[in-house]
Amino acid sequence: MAINLTKGQKIDLRKASGDKLTNFCIGVNWGAIQKKGFLGLGTKNIDVDLDLSCILIDDNNNLCDHIYSPLYNIEVLQQFGLPKGKLVSNDGALRHTGDDLQGDKGGDDGLDNEIITVDLSRVSPAVSKIFFFLNNVGDEDFSQIPYAKIRMFEGTPTRVNSVFADYNVSAEAAYTGKKALIMAKLYKRNDEWKFDAIGDPTEDVFLGQTIHRIAKNYL
Ligand SMILES: [Ca+2]
Ligand SMILES: [Ca+2]
Numbered sequence: 001m002a003i004n005l006t007k008g009q010k011i012d013l014r015k016a017s018g019d020k021l022t023n024f025c026i027g028v029n030w031g032a033i034q035k036k037g038f039l040g041l042g043t044k045n046i047d048v049d050l051d052l053s054c055i056l057i058d059d060n061n062n063l064c065d066h067i068y069s070p071l072y073n074i075e076v077l078q079q080f081g082l083p084k085g086k087l088v089s090n091d092g093a094l095r096h097t098g099d100d101l102q103g104d105k106g107g108d109d110g111l112d113n114e115i116i117t118v119d120l121s122r123v124s125p126a127v128s129k130i131f132f133f134l135n136n137v138g139d140e141d142f143s144q145i146p147y148a149k150i151r152m153f154e155g156t157p158t159r160v161n162s163v164f165a166d167y168n169v170s171a172e173a174a175y176t177g178k179k180a181l182i183m184a185k186l187y188k189r190n191d192e193w194k195f196d197a198i199g200d201p202t203e204d205v206f207l208g209q210t211i212h213r214i215a216k217n218y219l
Contacts, residue, residue: 004165049102051069068207184198
């Protein structure tokens with residue numbers, strides 16, 4: 001049975017069998033917005049471009065590595081003191097499947113649109129925290145997106161073997177005006193990795209703001 005995460009919940013990365021969970025995927029599944037066409041005829045899809053990203057923090061609370069879309073404008077990133085986007089961590093332990101610019105069209109396909117695969121056994125020893133977050137590149141806030149679901153699962157980006165935990169960023173009033181979500185952190189305690197489902201929505205319109213917010217308030 002998957003754990004239905006609630007905001008702020010902390011969990012051990014252990015399976016029902018007691019074994020450590022070291023290889024898993026963190027995925028986000030979301031839909032494009034469907035609007036009725038002229039005179040209520042037909043439907044029109046409006047692309048929704050959510051971006052799943054993560055930053056890696058060392059023992060001294062410095063940002064030491066990152067994964068976010070290479071499509072982010074380098075000049076805007078530089079204004080936030082951030083480097084160009086990339087899809088693989090320097091140690092090779094975390095890998096992003098690539099930037100989905102649209103979301104599902106024609107309803108929920110049950111597959112995650114962006115996924116970061118994690119192999120905790122390969123994470124550089126210098127890393128003590130990994131923050132995962134979600135930004136919307138477009139104009140909509142989360143309350144306008146038909147669905148956005150986050151889950152942790154064992155398997156590969158194309159095959160879900162077993163869902164360990166999931167979290168629904170549902171279309172609720174609480175998400176009105178919110179365009180970013182500080183999802184969760186992995187953190188090391190006594191050489192064991194743990195997971196904290198932060199789940200804080202923010203009004204950030206750019207990824208750089210979210211990274212600064214995490215650096216200022218969450219370390
Ligand atoms: Ca995207
Ligand atoms: Ca999908």
